[in-house]
Structures are given as structure tokens and as C-alpha cells.
Amino acid sequence: MIRWNVVLAGGIGSRFWPLSTPARPKQLLPLVTDAPMLRDTLDRLRPSAPPERTLVLTNAELRDAILALEPTLPPENVVAEPRPAGTCAALAWAASLIARRDGPEAVMVCTHADWAIGDVPQFRDTLDRAAETAATTHALVTVGIVPSRPDTGFGYIQPGTAIESAPGAAGEVRRVARFVEKPDQARATQMVADGFLWNSGIFAWRVGDLLEEIAALTPEVQPALVAAGTNLERFFADVQSIAIDVGVLERSARVLVLAGQFGWDDVGTWAALHRVRQHDGQDNAMSGPTYALAASGNVVHAEGTQVVLYGVNDLVVVAREGLVMVTTREHAANLKTLLDAMPAEVREP
Missing domain, CATH: 3.90.550.10 (Spore Coat Polysaccharide Biosynthesis Protein SpsA; Chain A)
Incomplete structure (x- = not known):
């Protein structure tokens, strides 16, 4: 064959x-x-x-x-x-x-x-x-x-x-x-x-x-x-x-x-990363320079900037130089609504 x-x-x-x-x-x-x-x-x-x-x-x-x-x-x-x-x-x-x-x-x-x-x-x-x-x-x-x-x-x-x-x-x-x-x-x-x-x-x-x-x-x-x-x-x-x-x-x-x-x-949404990434001791799936205290169930992806979480649960936080996006795991599947409503200069910086 x-x-x-x-x-x-x-x-x-x-x-x-x-x-x-x-x-x-x-x-x-x-x-x-x-x-x-x-x-x-x-x-x-x-x-x-x-x-x-x-x-x-x-x-x-x-x-x-x-x-x-x-x-x-x-x-x-x-x-x-x-x-x-x-x-x-x-x-x-x-x-x-x-x-x-x-x-x-x-x-x-x-x-x-x-x-x-x-x-x-x-x-x-x-x-x-x-x-x-x-x-x-x-x-x-x-x-x-x-x-x-x-x-x-x-x-x-x-x-x-x-x-x-x-x-x-x-x-x-x-x-x-x-x-x-x-x-x-x-x-x-x-x-x-x-x-x-x-x-x-x-x-x-x-x-x-x-x-x-x-x-x-x-x-x-x-x-x-x-x-x-x-x-x-x-x-x-x-x-x-x-x-x-x-x-x-x-x-x-x-x-x-x-x-x-x-x-x-x-892997269709940011929230999906909670299923496939390794978790820390608080059930967070984090990548990049991050720190969490009294926070659980979050998905964090940081590039070029530090992200600190305190006392929050089930969030999606995506940070890159000059821009941070925060939503919930529930809403992460519907980012199209956000992108359609957002000014072009923010959506495509």
C-alpha cells in the first residue's frame, strides 16, 4: 500500500x-x-x-x-x-x-x-x-x-x-x-x-x-x-x-x-485549552509568565508580559504586548460577537 x-x-x-x-x-x-x-x-x-x-x-x-x-x-x-x-x-x-x-x-x-x-x-x-x-x-x-x-x-x-x-x-x-x-x-x-x-x-x-x-x-x-x-x-x-x-x-x-x-x-476555542493543557495545583491551564493565587479553572496565555490572577475563577486571559483580552470560558466560544462589535483599530492593531 x-x-x-x-x-x-x-x-x-x-x-x-x-x-x-x-x-x-x-x-x-x-x-x-x-x-x-x-x-x-x-x-x-x-x-x-x-x-x-x-x-x-x-x-x-x-x-x-x-x-x-x-x-x-x-x-x-x-x-x-x-x-x-x-x-x-x-x-x-x-x-x-x-x-x-x-x-x-x-x-x-x-x-x-x-x-x-x-x-x-x-x-x-x-x-x-x-x-x-x-x-x-x-x-x-x-x-x-x-x-x-x-x-x-x-x-x-x-x-x-x-x-x-x-x-x-x-x-x-x-x-x-x-x-x-x-x-x-x-x-x-x-x-x-x-x-x-x-x-x-x-x-x-x-x-x-x-x-x-x-x-x-x-x-x-x-x-x-x-x-x-x-x-x-x-x-x-x-x-x-x-x-x-x-x-x-x-x-x-x-x-x-x-x-x-x-x-x-x-482545539476550537481558548476554553478548550483547559481540557488539553497541563494544570497547576489550582486547576488553571497557564502558559507564559503567569502567577495565580486563590484562583481556579482559568485559562491564561501570556506572551511578552506578566499576568497575575487573584481570587478569580473560570476566566480566559490572553495577553500579548500592547493588548490583553479577558473573558469567561463560557463566552470564549463566541468571540465572533466581540470581534464584530470591536473598533477596527483594536481588532487589528
């Missing part, structure tokens, strides 16, 4: 304002460890495919920064999208590129650059099994995370009937019965009790199988893919924006799910 790793590393991470900027988005920030999140992602994937079989899909503005972060990547393997067009367009282009280089039987394993992973060996083992399943069944395989809580911020997958002929333990690989968009709290609680899985965005498939399904099911992408040939600019100029889940997976009868349990977290 020829395996490629494909990392989605676009976007600017506006929910990590004021640290995340278009020139330095969250995937290039040291939010979970002392290394940028993309650096951690590439290190996790490195044993399974060499740099010449690793693609990073990103914004045109970030190409140089990513090559500086990972100089072993061939420049042509950092795919700079001229404009955002959704995950379906990005992954379709990646599949066509891989097919041209290594043929339709090559397997691509897709991850995102902004995750925290607790058990890296188990993560790698799960991705290996997903790749093997895709290679042997010609299915589109997604990894569903066994939930640790009813979370309204994630989509969910309902596993269906078991595929006994798939690699691994009996019943481990199942058909996807349905995808469910982000639910309310009551529904999330019930789905966790019923055995639903979180929709992680981890995928594995033979590139030829994905391209077949796009040709049959995704008119938003297929005409542009055919017309563009090898011209990336033309493809992104013509393609319609759509997510891979909506454009392919929800329309396909060839989707399987493999359950994964390896401490996965989609």
Missing part, C-alpha cells in the same frame, strides 16, 4: 483572537505544547509516510511560513489554495494530485493541523487500521471518536451494521447509518448514551475511490476538477464551496466508520 498523509491547515482561527492573525493563525501557534500545532501534527504523522508523500493544504498566504516550519517538505507538497473553497474542493484536489503521482490505488489519510492528541501511539495505530480498511474494502473510511462527554460543538456519527470482512477485530468497522450536525445538549446526551461517535474529520480512502464518488455525487466539484486538469488556479476559481461531509460522505453508500479512542480534542 502506498500511503500519503494529507493535513488540512487553512483558516485563520478567529476564535483564538488576539493571538491568531491571518499571518500567524492558530495552526502556527504553540497552543497545546511549546511547539506550533502544525509542528506537532507533522511529528505525529512522520513515521507513517515520508515528507515526499505528505501534503499540507493551506492558504496561499501561509505557504512560506509552513515551508519554513517544515523545510523537509517538497515545496510542491504545500498546496496553496488561492481562495477558501471548503474541504471537499481541497481534498478533491489533493486526491487528483496523488493519483497523478502514484496512481488511483494510493491511500490518503486526512487529518487537521489543529488537534490535541493524548495517546499518540494509539492515534497512529487507529490511522493505520483506517488506511488498511480503505485499501482492502474500497470504502471511504472515517474515524469516529468515542465521546468523553455530550458536547454540542461537534457533529456526530451513528454507527450501523458491522463489516465482518474488514481488517481488525470483529464488529470494529461499521457502516455509517447517518451523520448528525451539532445537536443541542439534550440530544447530545441521548446520542452519547445511544453509542454515537464524534465526527472527527479523520478520513482514509484510496484516491481513486474518492474521485469516483465525487464524479458520481458531487456536481459542485466534479466539473471544475475535470476542466482544470493540472491548473490549480483555474480549479479554485471555478469550484463551488462545499464540505466533504455534505458533498460526498452524506451522499455516498460506501462510507464506513472505525471507532477511535486516543484522547482526541478539536
Whole structure:
């Protein structure tokens, strides 16, 4: 099996304002460890495919920064999208590129650059099994995370009937019965009790199988893919924006799910860092020059300035030179409201 790793590393991470900027988005920030999140992602994937079989899909503005972060990547393997067009367009282009280089039987394993992973060996083992399943069944395989809580911020997958002929333990690989968009709290609680899985965005498939399904099911992408040939600019100029889940997976009868349990977290907000960072003795998740007394449950990220907390709980404090942002962990998920209301000279100093 020829395996490629494909990392989605676009976007600017506006929910990590004021640290995340278009020139330095969250995937290039040291939010979970002392290394940028993309650096951690590439290190996790490195044993399974060499740099010449690793693609990073990103914004045109970030190409140089990513090559500086990972100089072993061939420049042509950092795919700079001229404009955002959704995950379906990005992954379709990646599949066509891989097919041209290594043929339709090559397997691509897709991850995102902004995750925290607790058990890296188990993560790698799960991705290996997903790749093997895709290679042997010609299915589109997604990894569903066994939930640790009813979370309204994630989509969910309902596993269906078991595929006994798939690699691994009996019943481990199942058909996807349905995808469910982000639910309310009551529904999330019930789905966790019923055995639903979180929709992680981890995928594995033979590139030829994905391209077949796009040709049959995704008119938003297929005409542009055919017309563009090898011209990336033309493809992104013509393609319609759509997510891979909506454009392919929800329309396909060839989707399987493999359950994964390896401490996965989609680090989507400042509050999420309380789940994935180490805590001090007062249950604070702090990074940088900080000090806390009689304070608990806080998330603090300080760059270039000291932060002192006294007698406060469950706050998010982000400090950099010239600017300090303070909110609560509850409100940190909705920074868009703040950014929309803020004067431009504060929002973009």
C-alpha cells in the first residue's frame, strides 16, 4: 500500500483572537505544547509516510511560513489554495494530485493541523487500521471518536451494521447509518448514551475511490476538477464551496466508520485549552509568565508580559504586548460577537 498523509491547515482561527492573525493563525501557534500545532501534527504523522508523500493544504498566504516550519517538505507538497473553497474542493484536489503521482490505488489519510492528541501511539495505530480498511474494502473510511462527554460543538456519527470482512477485530468497522450536525445538549446526551461517535474529520480512502464518488455525487466539484486538469488556479476559481461531509460522505453508500479512542480534542476555542493543557495545583491551564493565587479553572496565555490572577475563577486571559483580552470560558466560544462589535483599530492593531 502506498500511503500519503494529507493535513488540512487553512483558516485563520478567529476564535483564538488576539493571538491568531491571518499571518500567524492558530495552526502556527504553540497552543497545546511549546511547539506550533502544525509542528506537532507533522511529528505525529512522520513515521507513517515520508515528507515526499505528505501534503499540507493551506492558504496561499501561509505557504512560506509552513515551508519554513517544515523545510523537509517538497515545496510542491504545500498546496496553496488561492481562495477558501471548503474541504471537499481541497481534498478533491489533493486526491487528483496523488493519483497523478502514484496512481488511483494510493491511500490518503486526512487529518487537521489543529488537534490535541493524548495517546499518540494509539492515534497512529487507529490511522493505520483506517488506511488498511480503505485499501482492502474500497470504502471511504472515517474515524469516529468515542465521546468523553455530550458536547454540542461537534457533529456526530451513528454507527450501523458491522463489516465482518474488514481488517481488525470483529464488529470494529461499521457502516455509517447517518451523520448528525451539532445537536443541542439534550440530544447530545441521548446520542452519547445511544453509542454515537464524534465526527472527527479523520478520513482514509484510496484516491481513486474518492474521485469516483465525487464524479458520481458531487456536481459542485466534479466539473471544475475535470476542466482544470493540472491548473490549480483555474480549479479554485471555478469550484463551488462545499464540505466533504455534505458533498460526498452524506451522499455516498460506501462510507464506513472505525471507532477511535486516543484522547482526541478539536482545539476550537481558548476554553478548550483547559481540557488539553497541563494544570497547576489550582486547576488553571497557564502558559507564559503567569502567577495565580486563590484562583481556579482559568485559562491564561501570556506572551511578552506578566499576568497575575487573584481570587478569580473560570476566566480566559490572553495577553500579548500592547493588548490583553479577558473573558469567561463560557463566552470564549463566541468571540465572533466581540470581534464584530470591536473598533477596527483594536481588532487589528
